[in-house]
Amino acid sequence: MDQVTVKAPAKLNLALDITGKTENGYHLMKMVMQAIDLYDTIRIRKNDTGKISLSCGLESVPCDERNIAYAAAEAFFQHCGIEERGVEIRLDKVIPQQAGMAGGSADGAGTLTVLNELYQTGLSLPELCGIGKTVGADLPFCLTGGTAVVEGIGEIITPIADFPDCDFVVAKPKGGISTQRAFSEFDRAEIGPCLDITAMVKAIEDRDVAGACAQMYNALARVCPLKEVEAIQNIMTSCGAKGALMTGSGSAVFGVFTDRGKAYACERRLSQRYEECFLCKPISHGPVIE
Structure with a gap:
């Protein structure tokens, strides 16, 4: 086997909340994360x-040790003690960059x-996650996929029931804010934990999409309000989304729909304004070998 x-x-x-900091300055998180059928190919x-x-x-993607996929390969070879490290990695990207959708971490997991x-x-899988967490905080979830409560700095993964069938409309504006700045703004705001994970998990287990959407929360969006994010949220809710929220540190926004016709209409409307717009479904897996 020479290629995979x-x-x-x-x-x-x-959902995304920040519950504190480690001694070395990493933020402690409490999140509910969901994999979707929007893929990069590695x-x-x-x-x-x-x-x-x-x-x-893509010219904007670094092709050296700054790339998470490159760093993941180095970490893998180091962990396994493999000396013959001759590999050619090709990335075909679809996941938007600087969107809060873990595009780089997905490539590392892949x-x-x-x-x-x-x-x-x-x-x-636990061994791969152990390697992944040395490269990036989102890699353990990107390897695991599905629907999960994610805690610590991203390394504690607790899979939960699959999210109920629905459609996600995702749109990314051109503007945004760096992850570092978003966390700095949060630190300055001195906001305590606000999220009730238990209520969202129960709603998901009960197949209650509206109930889960009622619990959606993003602490970083709270301290870094972006006009384009708010505009997209307003369009999504006016089109019938049960909820709309910025993901991660942004700037992509997703809306949750239980009516496919309304989801299609929303995607068409947003695509007239934003180049990166997608209609997606929740999935119950991580990377899939073709």
């Missing part, structure tokens, strides 16, 4: 160069999944 391809899904934060081929190389059709298959190392 994987589809790596994006994520949405159905193809990895072995070669005899002895080096990791990475390519991507890379670990591919390398585990390509080198027949037989690492378990």
Whole structure:
């Protein structure tokens, strides 16, 4: 086996709260995260160069050690003690960048999944997550997928019932705010924990989409209000969304629909204004080998 391809899904934060900080300054989180059927494709081929190389059709994507997929490959080889590291990684990106949808982490998770298959190392999901968390906080969830409560700095994953059938309309404005600045604004605001995870989990278990949407919350959106985010939310709710929220540190916004016709209409309306607009479904898995 010389080449393996994987589809790596994006994520949405159905809920995001910040509960404190670690001694080394990392923010402690409490979140409900959801994988969706919006995928980057990662193809990895072995070669005899002895080096990791990475390519991507987007000029804005770094193709060196700054890329999470590249860093994940290095971490994998280090963990497994593999000396012959000649691989060519190709990223075909669909997940928006700087959107709060874990596009980079999805690529890292997909890379670990591919390398585990390509080198027949037989690492378990917990072992892959252990490697992933050394590269980025979102990798453990991106490897796990589905619907889950995520805590700590992102490394504590508790899978829960699958989110009820629905449609997500996702739109990303051009404007945004860096993750670092978003967390800095939160620290300055000195807001305490506000989220009741238990109520959202129960609503999901009860297949109650409206009840789950009533519990949606994003602490970072609260301290970093963006006019474009608010505008998208207003359009989504006017189109019949049960709830609309910015995901992660933004700037992508998602709306939750139980009526597919209304979801299609919303996606069409938003696509006239925003280049990156998608109609998605919740999924119950992480990266999938093709």
